[in-house]
Amino acid sequence: EDVLLEEGRKIAEECGVFKLPTEIIKLIGRFKFRTSYGQNLAVHTIEETKIGVAIANEVGADVETIRLGCLLHDIGKVVSDEEGTHVEVGVSVLKKHGFPKEVVACVAEHHEDKPFSAVESVIVWIADAISGSRPGARYEPHEDYVKRMDKIEKIAASFDGIEEVYAFQAGRDVRVIVNPEEVDDDKTTILARDITKRLEKEAEYAGQVKVTVIREFRATGTTAAK
Template sequence: LSLAIQRYASEHVAESTVSVVDLPSDEMKGRIIGREGRNIRSFELATGIDLIIDDTPGAVIVSGFDPVRREVARQSLETLIHDGRIHPGRIEEVVAKTAKEMDVRIREMGEHACLDLGLQSVDKMMYYYVGRLHYRTSYGQNLLKHSMEVAGVAAVIAAELGLDTRLARRCGFFHDIGKAADHEMDGPHAVIGGRLCRKYGENDTVINAVAGHHQDVEAATPYTFIVSAADAVSASRPGARRESVQSYVERLENLEQIADGFDGVEKSFAIQAGREIRVLVNHTLVSDAEAAVLAEEVSRRIEGELEYPGQIKVMVIREIRATAIAH
């Protein structure tokens, strides 16, 4: 695993929830707003996205948590600005046209991603779901980039283990395909992804790796474990994912409070962005055997009380110091 991490290098950056559209002049802001705000209301209603027009010179901010809708809104606004005709009827026309073009672009993006990875015999409908991953995020991490990264890491791990790198790459690439499905499909994203892979002709190894990478179904091949490991590697890269400062601080504080609540604990430190906690115990109150038990008890308490991505390592440290003075 360490060799795979070192051998595979990729860009990793959290995605934003806003897009910025440049304006030719600040006079355009008034035209976008329209008489009594009718244009901006029509635009927001048609796109489901917020337009933020403030004192920022030469720019309008498109804000929304759905990346697909935000991209449709951004492109529509750029078209309207370039065209110059901005009124409710024209806005609805441009947004509808842009949405149709977006579907075509999503399929093309999915096809190009599959070709870049050398994946063959992929059903055309899978291209659509793959393309949608570009407009989905997990903790701010772009899911298409994440999937390509997992595919690369999985292939390297498979190579180190003497397994089929092409199959590992395919399993890793499709592992989060269930996150591209609409809300009509019920169940965890891994299980949904497994159903999609079965529906569109993927083999049993890929289906099991996709459905089982979060232990929703029992792993049947080594590739399922490889995908789980590669997924964790990609998600834990510094800067790959993002959470608000407040929730980040609260999560680390709660982690330390749980450990500090056990008898014999002197202090604890949450490190590695909350992915590891080191618990220092009093050696006169906690024996070596009790330290191992304490580690299990702390981990179980964390599992029962906290929600967190990935896993948290609990390390109990029992230190003995013997001091003598020579005269």
């Protein structure tokens, strides 16, 4: 725990934040030992915070809200004793520790799970995207990529009535084709929801995953030969 405290303080101070609850500092310390698609979480957090603060200064947004929002946006990724997406867990943790609602909103909205409520949330989202998508930021070995895509497709295919599943765009777009005789129109909506929930719990992915369930019924006729 001493190591986590030390590393957490270093990361927070690098981001310009000096007063945080001890438990939050320990969680931030875990960033040092966590990667996401080859990008170290501590490096990503520090980089994102610097980008966010720079943008905030340019447009006149609340710098301190953005500083905390960037620092804490991925804190849900290092919490292991709560269920939910890393966004949901992060929001829960910040609320428990009494962080301002503006900071909580930055975390809640940084993957567009909810509509943006303020310019600060938009800036945290932009800074996160820039840090995560810049050339060289993330590297995933081909074998790991294939395994991740395969797992996503297998999770989606595990439901009844599925004929084919295809994962596109690094797993962020999943197309599910169902048997129209087994799955009616109402069930397609339920199926999309159930697959999404299962992926949230069991799959690894960056950002969000869009699941599209496709039900197509074709009727054909053949004329008599002449």
